[in-house]
Amino acid sequence: MIWLGIQGYVARQQGRQDKKGNMLVHIHADKSSEIKSEHHRHSTNGITFHTEETGDVIGWLTRSAAASGGNCVIASGHTVYNVLAAARPDLIRVLARSDWPFAFPRFQCRPIIYAQDSNIVINFGRTPLLGNATHPRPKHLPTLSPQQVEALDAIEAIARATEMKIQTQAGDIHFINNLAILHRRDAFVNGDDPTTKRHLVRMRLRNETLGWAIPHELKQEWKDAFDEEGDRNWHLEPMPEGFFPLRMYTN
Template identity: 65%
Template structure:
């Protein structure tokens, strides 16, 4: 039987009624700050205007990216990068987004591409070209080397219909991070007829509220006894204080399981305190979240080490333009990328090891090629 050995300024929003402690609250773990003082500690209500986090491409910007696309298509055999996708003017604006992702609020949206104007191949190259100005390294998203994950509704089987990537249900997703990748980006090829908004929350705000109100739960989150079982069985913290940064990385499914990913009976379950800590994270995140209305052609970027995300349910329409289709990637910036805690390095190595195979499917993957895991590898 597997087992784990445990090691031993509040947000500007009132988040009350956190669950009562199971025992007398202890102080914060050694070295953890009382307040994570950072632009990353935001609440959704402070963003009164979309242009605070959306870079709207103008006509000149569109002409510049199309000229870069034409130049790239004249080359032979190279992957899109800054070196072969020149954006001398727009690149300066994208640099500000890059700095925001790594040193500022931790998220941003590029808006203005018309996805119906381009072929699938050209749209993908535009996505990669713009993305290259935010982060330079691409990450594999599974052990088969898939680089592009297509997030679409799929009711072809009970497995796909119940998986968060392919479900339309409104209640299946709680706040989480992806298991690897400094930055998660996605291109919206098309939106649903209704619903499907992106919803994000700040890990730093969650931390600040819990550090002020429930330091005992911070200690629980920082403990090394959380029994993750996806993508492999591993006991590690949910919350890290690493290299001077507060980092969070977790998902409920790898810790609890769900009908699509049932948790093996022989693995340890979460303790009541751990369940309480997860519920507290969710409560604070929902009270401070930011909902972003997504448009076709949008390119989203979130700092996966500092931003939690989920999405609402959605209803697809009859036409192809009313069916939600996102293309997701994991990326890392060699210059601005954060130092990765040791407990997360295996997944980062698996994702960003340059010598491993990479496969680029421009359309949703053939059945079985991107398997939906039932058990840990």
């Protein structure tokens, strides 16, 4: 509750994080079903650099840390851009094209990098573009070209070379600019004691006064998340059965 109060000073608008209307998403290992244990939110595996689908600001509260591993890792999207602009401007042009076939939250072809007003905005994740074991990409959807795969791999390589690791502990609060900062997670091992089991709570936020202009291609996602209309569910503990958001491919 203290965390919710503090974040109100950072950004007053809170966003829904899925179609279930979950406002608080609990990130913790959950092996109660195969699909949960393999979902990046509930697995113990490391995940690659990405941004959240929506939100100017992402806030995390660490309720408890893993026995080992599980660092939060961030990298500057602007650094990635500058390195590519100097060494591989051809990949900048690839990333700025409108032919990236994102599979969800809805199927949409759009860029990964935007020049929005005076800001460089980055918005992407590898799973909506490549699929994974939990969400295999349907064969009827377009696949990435070799040059697009190379561009994704270049983002990951530069971000890893310039990353900053944050070794979290219980009570830590973090806020990042989701439009310009990439993040990932190290793999982790939980202990037997509840205090040694990794548990983060995430929110997606928007500051209507200080927030950057949102690129046209992303406005629908921001509208779905931040419009006043729609369900809002505040689970202070991990979501009960029936509120776990499953990704669905629609077309």
